[in-house]
């Protein structure tokens with residue numbers, strides 16, 4: 180049977196743009212399709228920008244899809260580039276026309292937003308963030324990570340992201356790694372330049388990343404906050420009031436006291452504390468005994484004290500042991516939950532992710548669409 184243009188278009192509707200993650204047929208990227216009587220296909224696909232970092236992936240996916248159509252004997256693929264008008268039409272269709280709006284702050288948003296907070300640096304906040312993100316994405320959830328930790332942007336390295344975000348006018352397309360959309364403040368500064376941003380600048384940066392980045396329909400957004408109880412936690416509360424806080428602490432008592440303060444900020448901003456994760460918990464030794472390098476009990480102390488302070492039950496969601504493999508996986512760019520899902524630390528992190536995946540977005544601020552009976 181002769182191949183039709185419709186057959187080719189149908190096959191192309193299964194190809195998603197690697198960055199936007201929607202079918203290329205819905206994005207205006209399929210420009211022209213022609214089929215000759217011998218089954219040869221002439222196809223022009225438009226890239227969003229000429230320097231599209233994922234043009235090879237797109238070429239491969241398009242070629243595979245078209246070649247798989249029965250009767251296709253040849254494919255002559257031309258890659259073009261969208262005009263400015265086509266790009267703005269695409270941006271408007273993705274953003275629903277509104278560019279300055281934060282989609283997660285809308286009452287009808289179904290995205291759960293978690294801010295990962297810690298009292299001080301180096302407690303493993305980024306490690307926890309990337310592993311939770313990877314575990315949630317592995318379950319098939321649409322996950323985004325916003326690395327707002329201006330004092331050390333380690334998220335891109337831990338997820339193996341080297342690419343820069345693509346810009347379409349004012350819209351920013353985040354790189355995707357292990358199925359996770361990733362944006363880091365570090366992607367917008369040169370090399371290792373430290374960022375000495377203060378409150379208002381940070382607030383603007385966060386607002387821009389939330390509004391201008393095309394996140395698509397996310398199930399979960401994880402925000403890696405700078406350590407401490409600073410301005411950015413307050414900014415997060417202002418920009419997305421439904422954000423819940425996940426507090427990371429080490430088992431050390433001193434660290435726990437500092438972590439408590441990070442959690443207590445939620446009282447002032449009226450955000451919910453989703454739970455406490457203790458990291459660097461006693462290490463499992465080959466003989467089955469445990470070594471408590473950083474002491475023990477910190478997670479429980481923080482959870483109990485936040486429960487008292489908030490008058491709700493704040494749970495200790497998990498205790499992630501110190502584990503060489505967890506650090507190595509972070510250094511290699513693939514989180515431990517993917518490289519060794521049954522390793523002790525990975526099991527705890529996957530369990531925490533399972534718990535987060537089962538929770539539904541809090542109804543605070545959501546209109547239930549019920550009107551009182553008159």
Ligand SMILES: Nc1ncnc2c1ncn2[C@@H]1O[C@H](COP(=O)(O)OP(=O)(O)OP(=O)(O)O)[C@@H](O)[C@H]1O
Nearest residue numbers: 300301302303304305306331459500501502506509
């Ligand atoms: N449970 C663990 N076992 C072994 N190493 C760990 C563990 N958790 C974190 N690490 C390692 O400790 C170091 C600090 O962790 P990480 O960068 O995640 O902390 P952080 O709190 O995000 O720090 P910062 O606030 O400075 O960004 C990293 O090298 C990481 O690989």
